[in-house]
Amino acid sequence: MSYPRSHIGYIEEDFLAQLAEEARTKFGVGKVADYIPALAEVEPDQFGMAICHRDGRVQSCGDALVPFSIQSISKVISLVIAMRHADEFGLWQRLRQEPSGMPFSSLIQLEREEGIPRNPFVNAGALVIVDILVEKIFLILHHMREFVREHSGNRSINYDARVAESELRNTSRNAAIAHLIKSFGNIHGDVNRVLEVYCHFCALGMNCVDLARLFSFLASAGHSPISSQQLLSADQAREVNGMMLTCGLYDASGSYAAQVGLPAKSGVGGGIVAVLPGEFTVCAWSPRLDANGNSVGARWALEKLVDYLGRSPLG
Numbered sequence: 613m614s615y616p617r618s619h620i621g622y623i624e625e626d627f628l629a630q631l632a633e634e635a636r637t638k639f640g641v642g643k644v645a646d647y648i649p650a651l652a653e654v655e656p657d658q659f660g661m662a663i664c665h666r667d668g669r670v671q672s673c674g675d676a677l678v679p680f681s682i683q684s685i686s687k688v689i690s691l692v693i694a695m696r697h698a699d700e701f702g703l704w705q706r707l708r709q710e711p712s713g714m715p716f717s718s719l720i721q722l723e724r725e726e727g728i729p730r731n732p733f734v735n736a737g738a739l740v741i742v743d744i745l746v747e748k749i750f751l752i753l754h755h756m757r758e759f760v761r762e763h764s765g766n767r768s769i770n771y772d773a774r775v776a777e778s779e780l781r782n783t784s785r786n787a788a789i790a791h792l793i794k795s796f797g798n799i800h801g802d803v804n805r806v807l808e809v810y811c812h813f814c815a816l817g818m819n820c821v822d823l824a825r826l827f828s829f830l831a832s833a834g835h836s837p838i839s840s841q842q843l844l845s846a847d848q849a850r851e852v853n854g855m856m857l858t859c860g861l862y863d864a865s866g867s868y869a870a871q872v873g874l875p876a877k878s879g880v881g882g883g884i885v886a887v888l889p890g891e892f893t894v895c896a897w898s899p900r901l902d903a904n905g906n907s908v909g910a911r912w913a914l915e916k917l918v919d920y921l922g923r924s925p926l927g
């Protein structure tokens with residue numbers, strides 16, 4: 613089936629329905645994350661996608677209303693909250709904006725680079741951001757939950773306590789990363805508190821529609837069509853999109869940028885959020901992951917979407 617290339621900013625419903633159908637042929641490829649025991653229990657063969665347009669209108673298909681663990685997608689939310697509350701100059705003294713070319717939980721660069729993480733979207737960088745938030749914001753877990761509820765428009769979003777507990781009990785690697793950073797003086801607070809907050813952020817349960825709506829401000833120069841608030845300046849939103857394009861899929865960020873070209877962030881819960889600046893934010897979800905920890909089905913669906921549109925921000 614071929615689709616007309618010119619449309620008025622919306623996606624044909626037929627295309628979405630066929631995408632959800634075709635996604636089923638990817639079922640069976642890849643593996644759900646099992647290093648966090650609670651995630652290993654998720655039904656692997658599910659697929660959903662939601663698109664939130666600049667005017668806040670949402671289109672969706674498949675399992676777009678099934679909640680899942682957002683995991684590393686939370687790293688974008690914590691970064692955005694830090695950019696809103698911390699002095700940005702200070703922020704970029706404590707971490708960098710460079711792709712790591714390394715798995716998300718690697719320790720290798722940290723030792724060589726004296727505890728300064730490569731970017732906010734690998735675990736090391738997110739742990740530094742969480743340390744900054746814990747220091748700056750009273751009742752940070754409450755603040756984070758209110759932020760996602762208000763700007764996605766879904767008041768029932770919550771932390772999945774079972775996932776948070778499960779990760780906290782199996783977080784030796786993140787603890788090692790946090791202690792190594794602290795040994796260089798780049799985590800100021802208590803490591804256990806930083807890990808507790810980090811694991812809760814990752815354990816937020818949201819669906820594709822919630823995430824597409826929450827991140828809609830990144831497609832609209834920082835202004836959320838959902839809450840009608842300016843969450844970041846246009847420059848800051850562009851900066852976040854740039855980091856997502858270059859660092860959002862860990863050590864697969866380069867091939868993803870070449871093949872899909874939309875700024876994006878993935879999580880080991882199987883979600884990927886992506887942005888077409890000026891037009892829409894999309895969230896695709898399917899729990900089975902490839903070797904880099906990115907969702908096989910969600911990445912495939914984003915490639916299909918860009919093929920359908922016939923363009924990306926890169927041309």
Ligand SMILES: NC(=O)CC[C@H](N)C(=O)O
Nearest residue numbers: 683684716814879880905
């Ligand atoms: N890539 C991810 O989604 C990783 C997040 C996960 N909570 C971890 O720290 O390992």
